[in-house]
Amino acid sequence: MSGGTKVYKWLLGNFYNWLLFRNVNGITFVGSVKEKTVARNLYAQARARGKAAGIVRTNSQAMETFRTEVHVPPGSKVEFELHYQEMMQRKLGVYQHTLHLQPGRLVPLLQVDVYIFEPKGIKFVTASNTLGEHLSELTKITHTKEKAHIVFKPTLQQQRKCENCTESSVDGEFTVMYDVERESNAGELQVSDGHFVQFFAPSDLSPLSKNIVFVIDVSGSMWGLKMKQTVEAMKAILDDLSMDDYFSIIDFNHNVRCWNEDLVQASSIQANEAKKYIQSIKPNGGTNINEALLRAVQMLVRASNQGLTDPRSVSMIILVSDGDPTVGEIKLNTIQKNVKRVMTEEFSLYSLGIGFDVDFDFLERIAMDNRGIAQRINANHDAADQLKTFYSQVSSPLLRTISINFPENAVNNVTQNRFDKFFHGSELIVAGKLQPSDFTTLQSITTTEADIHGLDSVLSTHQHSFTGFARQMWAYITVNQLLAERSLASTANKKRRITQRIMALAVEHQFVTPFTAMLVEGHDQGLVERKLPEYSFMLCLFYLPHPFEFNVVENDPHFIIHLPKSNMDICFNIDSKPGHILNLISDPGTGVTINGQLVGSKKMKNNKIDTYFGTISIYSKTHGVQAVVGTNRIDLMEGRNNHSFSWGATAELVLNRMRVTIVKEAHVTVTVDGKISVMVLLHRVWKKHPIQVDFLGIYMSNANKYSTQVHGLIGQFAKEPEVKLYGVHEGADPKKKEATMEVKGNKLAVTRGWQKDYRRDKKRGSDVYCWFIHNSGKGFIDGSYTSYILPQLDSFLTSI
Numbered sequence: 001m002s003g004g005t006k007v008y009k010w011l012l013g014n015f016y017n018w019l020l021f022r023n024v025n026g027i028t029f030v031g032s033v034k035e036k037t038v039a040r041n042l043y044a045q046a047r048a049r050g051k052a053a054g055i056v057r058t059n060s061q062a063m064e065t066f067r068t069e070v071h072v073p074p075g076s077k078v079e080f081e082l083h084y085q086e087m088m089q090r091k092l093g094v095y096q097h098t099l100h101l102q103p104g105r106l107v108p109l110l111q112v113d114v115y116i117f118e119p120k121g122i123k124f125v126t127a128s129n130t131l132g133e134h135l136s137e138l139t140k141i142t143h144t145k146e147k148a149h150i151v152f153k154p155t156l157q158q159q160r161k162c163e164n165c166t167e168s169s170v171d172g173e174f175t176v177m178y179d180v181e182r183e184s185n186a187g188e189l190q191v192s193d194g195h196f197v198q199f200f201a202p203s204d205l206s207p208l209s210k211n212i213v214f215v216i217d218v219s220g221s222m223w224g225l226k227m228k229q230t231v232e233a234m235k236a237i238l239d240d241l242s243m244d245d246y247f248s249i250i251d252f253n254h255n256v257r258c259w260n261e262d263l264v265q266a267s268s269i270q271a272n273e274a275k276k277y278i279q280s281i282k283p284n285g286g287t288n289i290n291e292a293l294l295r296a297v298q299m300l301v302r303a304s305n306q307g308l309t310d311p312r313s314v315s316m317i318i319l320v321s322d323g324d325p326t327v328g329e330i331k332l333n334t335i336q337k338n339v340k341r342v343m344t345e346e347f348s349l350y351s352l353g354i355g356f357d358v359d360f361d362f363l364e365r366i367a368m369d370n371r372g373i374a375q376r377i378n379a380n381h382d383a384a385d386q387l388k389t390f391y392s393q394v395s396s397p398l399l400r401t402i403s404i405n406f407p408e409n410a411v412n413n414v415t416q417n418r419f420d421k422f423f424h425g426s427e428l429i430v431a432g433k434l435q436p437s438d439f440t441t442l443q444s445i446t447t448t449e450a451d452i453h454g455l456d457s458v459l460s461t462h463q464h465s466f467t468g469f470a471r472q473m474w475a476y477i478t479v480n481q482l483l484a485e486r487s488l489a490s491t492a493n494k495k496r497r498i499t500q501r502i503m504a505l506a507v508e509h510q511f512v513t514p515f516t517a518m519l520v521e522g523h524d525q526g527l528v529e530r531k532l533p534e535y536s537f538m539l540c541l542f543y544l545p546h547p548f549e550f551n552v553v554e555n556d557p558h559f560i561i562h563l564p565k566s567n568m569d570i571c572f573n574i575d576s577k578p579g580h581i582l583n584l585i586s587d588p589g590t591g592v593t594i595n596g597q598l599v600g601s602k603k604m605k606n607n608k609i610d611t612y613f614g615t616i617s618i619y620s621k622t623h624g625v626q627a628v629v630g631t632n633r634i635d636l637m638e639g640r641n642n643h644s645f646s647w648g649a650t651a652e653l654v655l656n657r658m659r660v661t662i663v664k665e666a667h668v669t670v671t672v673d674g675k676i677s678v679m680v681l682l683h684r685v686w687k688k689h690p691i692q693v694d695f696l697g698i699y700m701s702n703a704n705k706y707s708t709q710v711h712g713l714i715g716q717f718a719k720e721p722e723v724k725l726y727g728v729h730e731g732a733d734p735k736k737k738e739a740t741m742e743v744k745g746n747k748l749a750v751t752r753g754w755q756k757d758y759r760r761d762k763k764r765g766s767d768v769y770c771w772f773i774h775n776s777g778k779g780f781i782d783g784s785y786t787s788y789i790l791p792q793l794d795s796f797l798t799s800i
Contacts, residue, residue, distance in 0.1 A: 031518045032520075034516065039055055051521060053071050054068065055517055057516075068082065074737065091425060093179060102171050112150075120181050121146055121180060129174045130173045135158065194471065205398040209309075209312075212241075214249045215251075215252070216252070217253075217354075218253050219254075219283060219285055219286055222354075225652050240391070246264065286327035288325065289335060290329035292319075300315050300317070303315075315347045323649070324359050336362070347370065349370035351366060352374070357663055358376075401418075403419075411433065412432065416430070431473050433474065479505050552699050557574055557612060559572050562702055564702055566720070571770040571772045575611075576785065583595050583790050585706070588709050589710065590673070592618070594616070597617075598611040599611065599612055613696045613697075616696055616698055617793035617794060618670045619793070623656045623657045625637065627668075629680045636660060657672065680696050680698055680699075704718075713781060716782055721743055724741070725740070726742075737751075748773060787800050
């Protein structure tokens with residue numbers, strides 16, 4: 001990467017180890033984890049002084065989604081590598097590792113290597129991908145008893161979408177699955193570096209019967225694809241129930257309804273009746289989560305008191321919801337307390353949150369507080385598969401109330417060793433520290449003994465293993481348990497004490513958590529060199545980050561045009577008047593025009609009225625549909641049929657080849673014919689603000705497929721102009737360099753600056769560095785900006 005600042009989002013494994021810089025001289029520099037506030041301040045200072053620096057942080061309690069920001073001084077060239085470790089969790093009888101391969105372009109050397117080493121032996125290993133048939137046969141697997149090596153290495157030609165295409169077909173997932181050999185006692189005890197890890201996964205057991213109440217959100221926001229996918233999943237789940245199981249269904253919006261007031265045996269007749277009921281539901285109204293959950297608990301309590309359920313059976317509630325409570329009790333803490341008060345020790349609550357509109361932290365807290373877990377379900381076309389997969393993980397309980405114990409005075413700092421349930425295909429893991437002693441073996445109640453020093457000597461001989469894994473795994477499990485404890489802590493003082501413990505462990509073991517961040521920075525003479533630790537991991541993946549590849553209009557209004565061939569971002573403002581309609585995209589070939597109408601600030605600031613986009617129109621003349629997005633509502637028009645939606649609910653619908661997805665109080669995405677997509681971001685300001693008004697931001701991908709006739713303030717750059725930049729020198733503002741740009745036969749004086757990308761952080765945004773064109777883009781856009789003013793929201797450009 002050359003000079004500039006970039007921000008990336010990563011959905012990776014479960015904990016970070018280090019961020020690497022490698023400069024043009026091949027020297028490697030390694031980041032380190034610090035308390036988040038310390039890391040942020042040091043990064044800001046480094047950037048202000050023009051030093052190379054990078055920071056990795058997360059706000060996710062699950063530590064799976066990370067945000068990376070890197071800054072490189074102009075004229076420098078640096079390669080970045082993110083190294084991470086992931087604790088593999090056994091589900092449905094396999095360990096699964098999925099890599100998201102989306103390079104966005106042809107890559108001269110694209111290679112994935114996965115190395116597996118299991119001292120107990122590998123039972124099987126498979127690899128699959130969703131990259132298309134022509135890439136599915138390229139994976140090579142070599143496999144011995146203890147080791148496996150999986151290689152995926154498509155050539156440049158094999159990556160192409162077609163023989164002469166310049167676009168990459170590599171866009172999907174690459175998945176490796178395997179399991180290990182287990183002895184008859186189903187346990188494995190591994191000791192390394194003064195720590196131990198106990199794995200427990202019995203399989204030769206008969207499933208326990210179960211009692212399930214399905215609690216399904218049928219409020220208005222579930223309308224469309226979400227409900228369709230939920231119904232599809234429920235039909236498959238009901239078919240999976242056995243005659244030994246009992247169940248019922250509660251659906252809720254502003255009201256709460258029960259398919260049957262009592263649990264019924266899961267016969268084929270009852271399952272078919274339940275499926276008919278599910279299919280007849282029409283989502284509408286608000287969300288009364290509190291009453292629905294209390295009714296579900298009452299149903300389980302009544303069945304238990306009446307002796308309807310087997311005392312050895314497992315009772316659970318499965319909640320499916322996509323939004324926050326809006327009816328009845330709406331305080332989340334109160335709902336959590338209400339449910340906790342009536343739940344008994346024998347019941348568990350599992351929460352499934354559909355989409356990103358739901359308060360997932362609340363669903364996670366209420367599940368953990370009641371011996372369950374929560375999972376987010378992406379609201380897309382495979383949501384039904386995600387729901388069915390989750391159910392499969394909890395559908396076969398094998399054991400209840402499990403304890404894994406060790407000899408007294410042999411261990412300390414043991415992680416959770418008492419578990420409420422064990423499900424078929426899963427695994428229980430306990431880790432801890434060894435007490436100093438003369439013993440050479442450690443024994444648990446569930447396994448044979450393990451040599452305290454033997455494993456380290458074995459691991460040290462294998463290139464793709466490391467001897468400190470038990471220590472890291474113990475620390476990782478402990479941090480996760482502390483995060484869960486913190487989320488349930490009843491007082492600020494308890495939260496503070498737990499936070500301090502998390503930060504101390506995370507800094508010691510180099511984990512990026514919600515309270516720590518990873519920083520790498522350089523001195524004024526260059527980056528500080530540190531020796532890379534001499535060990536690697538079972539599974540390593542090196543990603544090179546994607547560049548910023550969107551065209552953006554934000555604020556008053558600032559345009560950011562990305563030029564991929566030049567690897568350059570160009571910015572300009574348009575100084576027009578409130579009420580004017582500006583054309584962004586005019587494409588007679590596809591029949592699509594995208595226009596924005598300006599609104600003005602409440603009063604002048606520095607003798608000037610600021611303008612913002614208050615309305616965005618996406619009109620497809622070919623299909624006769626139009627979406628008009630305002631700051632108060634979203635209007636969809638198809639001939640004489642008009643639909644109006646508020647920003648207060650999430651919804652998705654399709655109108656004659658136009659797909660519209662509304663995310664509550666956040667953004668609207670409109671996609672025409674699967675080829676042209678635009679995201680409109682809602683910016684709310686304080687209602688009593690003396691100057692500012694609510695406004696909209698617009699984001700369009702460079703991947704949009706326009707015709708050769710496309711034009712407009714943004715559309716004209718679908719055919720990228722040749723740009724030359726030279727004479728870079730210090731400007732009047734020492735933070736902003738100046739230069740001369742040649743483009744479209746014009747020589748322009750340009751200034752280095754930055755604008756904001758608000759897609760991931762609507763409050764602060766992230767900086768996009770760009771060369772700024774003055775005078776409303778004169779010389780960079782064709783003609784004058786006044787040529788792009790149109791009479792109506794559905795108008796096309798006529799000429800420039």
